[in-house]
Amino acid sequence: MIQAEDLAGLSDAEILKLRFKDIVLTLPGTEVEARIQQLYSELEAKGLVFRPQFFFGDEWFSPEGMNAISIPFYLANTRLKNLEKSLMLEVEGGDSEWFMKLLRHEAGHCFDHCYRFSKRKNWSQVFGSPNLEYQPETYRPQPYSKSFVKHLDRWYAQAHPDEDFAETFAVWLTPTSDWKKDYSRWPVALAKLEFMDMLAFKSKKLKIVAETGRFPSDVSRLTSTLEKYYQRRTREQADDYPDFYDSDLRRIFNGDSSLAKREFSAGRFMNRNRKSIVATVAWATSERKFTIDALVKRLILRCDKLELRLGKTEIQTTMEVASFLTSLVKNYLFTGKFKREA
Secondary structure, three states, X not given: OEEHHHHHHOXXXXXXXXXXXXXXXXXXXXXXXXXXHHHHHHHHHOOOOOOOEEEEEOOOEOOOOEOEEEEEHHHXXXXXHHHHHHHHOOOOOOOHHHHHHHHHHHHHHHHHHHHOHHHOHHHHHHHOOOOOOOOOOOOOOOOOOOOXXXXXXXXXXXXXXXXXXXXXXXXXXXXXXXXXXXXXXXXXXXXXXXXXXXXXXXXXXXXXXXXXXXXXXOHHHOOOEHHHHHHHHHHHHOOOOOOOOHHHHXXXXXXXOOOOHHHHEHHHHHHHOHHHHHHHHHHHHOOOHHHHHHHHHHHHHHHHHHOOEOOOOHHHHHHHHHHHHHHHHHHHHHHOOOOOOO
16 A cells, blocks of 8 residues: 555656555545535535535546545545646646536535435426436537536536536536626526525425445545556547548648758647647637647648648747647537538
C-alpha cells in the first residue's frame, strides 16, 4: 500500500504500474472535503434534508438508485491531478468552480434517487420519459433551444431527461443563481425550475428510499492498474476520425513544395502550435481537449504525407487552422461526423 502523499516521489511510469487498490486515498483535510461541506451548506440553505455520501471512483457519477456520488480519484491528490492533465490534457473538475458545478449536477441525480421523482407521471410530463435510450456521449444538442437550462458545457441538459433534471437541479441550487430572472423569457426552462422548487418543498415530508450497498467502481477495491485504466479511456475518447479534406489543407498550407522542410513544413508548424490551437478550438466549441488534440495529430500526419508547406504568415495560418478545426468539431457536435458534406 502507498499513501497518496508519497506519490510525489514517483515518476508517471511508476504510478501507472500501481493498482488502484494499493493507493490509499482519503477525504479528511483535502480540498475535496471542503467542497463537499460547501455542497452540504447549499442543500441546508434550500431546506433539503438529503445528504449524499461520497467515495473516490473512476469517474464522476451517481450510482443508479443510490444517494452517493463518485468523485474521480485523480482529484484526491495534486500528483494524480498532474498525471491526469499530462495524459488527458485537462482535469474534469480540476478547479473550484468546475468542481462545484459537477457536484451540484450529481447531487441532482441523488435528489431523484432519494425520492424516486422520475417514477411519477408529472415528472415525465415536465422532463420527458426517463426510459428513453441513454446516449450522453453522442446526443445532438440544439444550442439555441430555450427549453433547457444552461449549466455544464455542451448543453448537457439536452443529453437525456435524467440529465435535464440534474442540470435543472444544479441551476436551482447554485447560490449565485437568480434563475427566476435569468430564465424569465425561457418559459419551458422556467417551468422546469419552478417544478424543481415545488419538489424541494414536498421532499421535506418524504421518506428517503435510496438504495444502499457497495459503491460500484470504488477505487479502493479495483484491482486494475492505472495504466490499463488510461489505456481504456484513451481508446474510448479517441474517435476513429475520417480522412480530412485535402483541398482544405492545401488551401491553408499553400506554400511551394520546393520550400525548405525545416522552416516551412506544415506538420512542424502544427506541432509547434498544437497546444494553443487545441486551447482555442476547445474554447470555441466546449469540446474535450483530448478529442481535439487527437484530431490535430491526425491532421499533422496528413500534412506530412502531402508534404505541405507554409505559404502565409504564422499568425494568418494559425487563424485559418483554428477556424477549420472549429468548423470540423462543431459539425461533429451536430452530426456525429467531423467530415463536412461536399
